[in-house]
Structure formats: structure tokens, C-alpha cells
Amino acid sequence: xxxxxHELIVLSKVKLRALRLSDSKDLVEIFSDAETMKHWSTSEHxxxxxxxxMIANYLRHDGDSSKSMWALCSLEGSKKCIGWLxxxxxxxxxxxxGYILHRSFWGRGIMTEVLNWGVRDALDRWQIHRIEAQTxxxxxxxxxxxxxxxxxxxxxxxxxxxxxGVFEDTVLxxxxxxxxxx
Ligand SMILES: CC(C)(COP(=O)(O)OP(=O)(O)OC[C@H]1O[C@@H](n2cnc3c(N)ncnc32)[C@H](O)[C@@H]1OP(=O)(O)O)[C@@H](O)C(=O)NCCC(=O)NCCS
Numbered sequence: 001x002x003x004x005x006h007e008l009i010v011l012s013k014v015k016l017r018a019l020r021l022s023d024s025k026d027l028v029e030i031f032s033d034a035e036t037m038k039h040w041s042t043s044e045h046x047x048x049x050x051x052x053x054m055i056a057n058y059l060r061h062d063g064d065s066s067k068s069m070w071a072l073c074s075l076e077g078s079k080k081c082i083g084w085l086x087x088x089x090x091x092x093x094x095x096x097x098g099y100i101l102h103r104s105f106w107g108r109g110i111m112t113e114v115l116n117w118g119v120r121d122a123l124d125r126w127q128i129h130r131i132e133a134q135t136x137x138x139x140x141x142x143x144x145x146x147x148x149x150x151x152x153x154x155x156x157x158x159x160x161x162x163x164x165g166v167f168e169d170t171v172l173x174x175x176x177x178x179x180x181x182x
Pocket of ligand 1: 040101102105107108136139141142
């Protein structure tokens with residue numbers, strides 16, 4: 001079942017709701033930060049419009065599974081959008097996972113909590129058995145995060161995507177529903 005407009009998931013460190021176009025104004029801070037974007041598949045955004053267009057494009061193409069992108073919102077006063085958790089590239093039984101968090105919230109266990117909840121919800125919500133994630137081999141925190149929530153390292157893909165004119169390697173991680181039972 002797609003993420004519904006009225007859904008609100010309250011975890012101990014963060015809240016989740018469906019991503020909206022209006023979140024672009026908060027996400028600009030994240031996507032324009034060079035340090036945050038160091039291991040992302042694209043370089044940092046140079047204008048607010050770039051972030052706005054990206055979100056608009058994702059929401060427009062949020063295909064069959066629509067909606068499958070969560071906004072992560074601070075529990076603190078402002079309720080600002082501080083990141084996202086996205087499920088995409090759906091094919092029978094399988095989808096891919098993406099996540100990003102505002103740098104000022106790193107290292108507090110937020111994404112560990114989000115993924116622990118998010119992968120279980122996704123397996124059930126979309127009736128899938130496998131979730132994949134790819135990360136740069138230099139993205140130590142992301143690889144640690146994936147292993148912590150139960151993903152297994154499955155492969156090393158050489159020169160697998162183009163960033164700033166250079167082909168970069170990725171590490172492929174996979175999680176099966178049965179991995180969470182063992
Ligand atoms: C990757 C990211 C989502 C992690 O979020 P987070 O909320 O800071 O992660 P957590 O606090 O839950 O920490 C996860 C694990 O990574 C470890 N970690 C965090 N930063 C680390 C670092 N620089 N080096 C080594 N380990 C690190 C944490 O210690 C923790 O493991 P532990 O519990 O064994 O100590 C965040 O850094 C981010 O948004 N990065 C930019 C976007 C990105 O790279 N997304 C992934 C693309 S594949």
C-alpha cells in the first residue's frame with residue numbers, strides 16, 4: 001500500500017510522513033552541502049531550483065508504488081524536514097533503498113532507528129522479499145549503518161555510475177525478509 005497522506009510514524013528520535021514538494025525548502029540545506037553530498041550519486045546542488053526540480057521529478061515519477069518516499073521530520077520545535085527515506089526502482093518482489101540526513105543530526109543513531117523501522121515496514125507494505133542498497137566504498141557510515149540493520153554485503157561493482165565525469169565503484173548490499181528472522 002502506498003504511503004498515505006495522513007500517515008504519521010513517530011519513532012523515538014524522528015517522525016516520518018509522506019514527502020511533499022514543500023519539503024524542498026528544507027532539503028535545499030542538505031542537498032547543497034558538499035560534505036553531505038560527498039558520497040551521493042550526484043554532486044551538491046548549486047541552486048534551490050535544482051533541489052525543487054529533483055523533488056518534483058521524484059514525486060511525479062513515484063509510479064505504481066506511489067507514494068514511496070518518507071520525509072524525516074525533527075521532533076524538536078520546528079518540525080523541519082531533516083532528511084528522507086526512499087524506496088524506488090520497484091520490480092517484482094524487490095526494491096531499492098535511499099536515505100539522507102541533515103549533517104547537524106549525524107551520529108545520533110537517527111538513521112539506524114529509521115532503517116530498522118523502514119525496512120520492516122517496506123517488506124510488509126509492498127509485499128516484497130528483498131531490498132537493495134548501493135553505496136560508495138568510501139561511505140563508511142552508510143556501510144556500517146546497512147550492516148547494523150541486517151543488510152549483507154553482496155558485491156563490488158566497478159565503475160558503476162558516472163559522477164562529475166568519472167565512473168565510480170559501488171558496493172551492493174541486500175536484505176531478505178528471512179534475514180530479519182535469523
Ligand atoms: C549515512 C547517514 C545516513 C548515517 O546517518 P546517521 O543517523 O548519522 O547514522 P547513525 O548515527 O545511525 O550511525 C550508523 C553507524 O555508522 C557509524 N558511523 C557514523 N559516522 C561514521 C564515520 N564517519 N565513520 C565510521 N562510522 C561511522 C555510527 O557510529 C553507527 O555505527 P555504531 O552504532 O556501530 O557506532 C548520514 O551520514 C548521511 O546522511 N550521509 C550523507 C548521505 C549518504 O551518504 N547517504 C547514503 C548514500 S548510499
